[in-house]
Amino acid sequence: MFAHVLSVIIFLPIIAGLLLLATPASRNIARFTGMIVSLAALVLSLDLYMGFQSTGHLEFVENIPWIASLGVSYALGVDGISLFILMAGSVLLPMVYFVFATKEKGYYANLLIVQGAMAGAVCAADMILFYIFWEVMLLPVFFMLGLYGGPKRLPATLKITLYTIAGSLLMLAAIVYLGVSYHAQFNEWSFALDKMAQLNLSGRVAAVAFFGFMIAFAIKIPLFPFHTWLPDAYTEAPTATTFVLSAIMAKIGVYGVIRFVVPVFDQEFARFAVLLAYSGVIGMMYCGIAAITQKDFKRMLAFSSASHMGIIALGVFCMNVQALTGSIYQIVAHATSTGVLFLFAGILEERTQTRTISDLGGIAAKAPVFALYFAIAMLASVGLPGTSGFIGEFMIILGAVKFNTAVGVLAGTTLIIGVCYMLWMFQRVFFEKATPKSENFKDFSLIEGLAFLPVIILIIVMGVYPQPFLSKITPSTALQFASAAPVVAQAASATNAHLPELTIEQK
């Protein structure tokens, strides 16, 4: 369409959000501005999606030098990996403005800023630019959580903020270290992402830098044992923030691992992959079991989200094309299922004034449409065949078995825990007898029903006919391994042969 479409997708929401904050706009104006801007971003991203050539390399590249003496530039671009996280954000966020009509101005404004910042982090092709968006992304979350969160919001806000900032500042040191090493090896300053893959790093400092990146991303994902901020933050945050955190921001952590850690630190990554994979599996189990015992359904969803992030992360650590493709697919699936479940939970909380599972019951009879939507999203999150969740989880488990049988088997069996807590919760909330609190539960209005419909359809389409999506992801993921060092390249040559076979299995 036009040259700087990515910049517009990034900065349109940010500028709109800042303008809303700076002017004494009413909440209605704020909501409609948010709606229009996020829909505009959606239209632009759809246009981007249609124009995406799936070459595997970065497309829609913008590159303007910024700090010439250090090789820092304003460089943007999308490939098959970032495209889907970008799309997930653009598709899902407009719903919030339709569903939640009575929030403060700052709520909508911060939501806009975080949308732009997340798009920026995903599209950035320069490490410094990435870092800037990565940090900016946290600020709106900080304010939304602290201003509009639940009663115990202050400790939760401080926890998530200090945790994330500590992680990301260490990452900054690692980024600078990479830049300096590049200068030392190639006698030229650069912080461009694609150039870092040529770096030849070894030794203890490289391992330290590797962990500098890994810890920052592990906190964001969150990967076991860095997940302790998550239950409090997800539970206390206002619905839209929880939604943003779980549906998109956590994915940017995974994206960071794919983008920075895998190509640059291939040796360290290969060395620690098993360890990381186990930490993914342990996180899955631990959070899954924790989810079963929760009495608060938002907290239960928080743990379930953490558990699913464990499997997505596992897909990245398995170092083969299937698992990685599965991870990207699962990122979208998880955003559309668990993310939407958080929105449903928000609606449930708003209408019943409770979050305790035992206070609820019999909602299916009162609100059939809501129950149907909830069931579809829930089944997708559980990974039922025919929904989007199945394809991703299947590919990840397939890759995991190839990588390490024990990990694969453990991950596969752990999925059952997810079924347990989800179905049990569904039974208690939607069936059984109606309680005083859920007696007067109102079903979706027409607008709400229509707002959620595209996502529900997307869940099913992605589950039944994944090929168009996979064909956009696979070139990039294949390239990820093709260009890497010998350790991983060996795996890539083996996996390329499996690709056609894999797609047949899907059909």
Add this chain to the structure above:
Amino acid sequence: MTNDLMLLMPLIIVGAGAILLMLSSAYQKLTHEMAAYGSALVFAVAFLVQLSACITGNAVLFSGAFNGLLVASSFSKAAGLIILACGFFTAMSSQTYFKQNDFCSPEYYSLTVFAASGMLLLTMAQELITVFIALEIMSLAIYILVGYDRKNVISTEAVLKYLMLGAFAGAFLTMGAAFVYGATGSTKFVKIAQYVAAHGFMQTPALIGGSFFILVAFLFKAAAFPFHAWVVDVYDGASVPVTGYMATGLKTAIFAVFANFLVLDASLQSGWITYLFYIAVFTMFVGNLIAIGQQSLKRMLAASGIVHTGYLLIALVAVSTKDFTGSVIAYYLAAYAASTLGIFCALSYLGGAGEKRSTFDDFKGLAKSRPYSAAAVSVFLLSMAGIPPTAGFMGKFYIITSAIEAGQVTLAVLGIVSSIISMWYYLRLIVNMYFCEAEEQFGEAVPSNLAPICTFVLVVCVFAISLYPVVI
């Protein structure tokens, strides 16, 4: 000759302006309102002259005209710009501050200009006696400014402390200069460097002792460990605009002369790097420890000033002597000055009459009644904490890059750990302003629009500086 005079023009303007202001206040021709505008005008004119010199002139060493006493490099010019801007914003915020406080007289403004002339001279000094003179011009004016509120006990205590210790520092400097002169036969930096290059650094005891004394004086003025103890009390006792001025302008001048002194010779620098390394680390962490415990905002900012001195020392350790541009130090100073001045500008009108609001708790719920001021203060705090996209982040980025580039990875990582710790007290104020309910009213009208406008301009500066690319 004319070229030399042109380069000295800002200094001449500031000096003449200060004398003029002092004379006209002595004859009681000025209200303090007019003195404020007058001093702001002097700063603005000098700033513009300096800026035009920055744009047109290249770095010219005018050793011929001044016999090597002064230097005008791009670094000293940048430092001069920062100092003049600090003076300008201090004058503006003082005007608003003294609408609510009554101990002002027109001489106050002429003293700020005098202090600036000392600072400007300090950035250009290339000779120890000149350094001493410049330092004393600056310090004498600052002593008076700190104790300007004569009826206030805390302020009197502060000035006594600062005067006594500052006098010691000045004595150390002259002592050191004498030792160095005895060892090298010259007080000029260039000659000293030549001597060090020829004879080595550790050979002459007088040289070692002399440099040590000089370093003590500089570290004292820069508020570095272990000479940081005065900072918190003195900053707390001075009035808000003066504190802002000391934290920014004075620090800029000291670091300018510090860098000028160290970059002259590689062996001189390498001789001190080990010590500066530990001093930087201790300065950062001691500053953090002090800041965490504070209840008063001004004391917290004073302690955080110590931490920022630590970051600047990192930059100093990482300075390369070969092609020194000082851009990293100048950039960080500019970034730090913009955010610190901004917060003191905001405090000068938010503090209320007699600085009645001073603790963290006093600012609870500010965002509800003064959303724009609270947002501005948050921007400044985030910049000090080094969160992008503010200038403070870019400053830290340059410092870390130059430190790692110089092989000081440990120092860079420790700097980052320190800035993680500092998040705690910066966030605390933001949390208080935004997430707590108001305990008191912020209803009173702002006495003057100057300080709020300056605050807004500085917010713009914080973002604008972050976009400005720097050559390392």
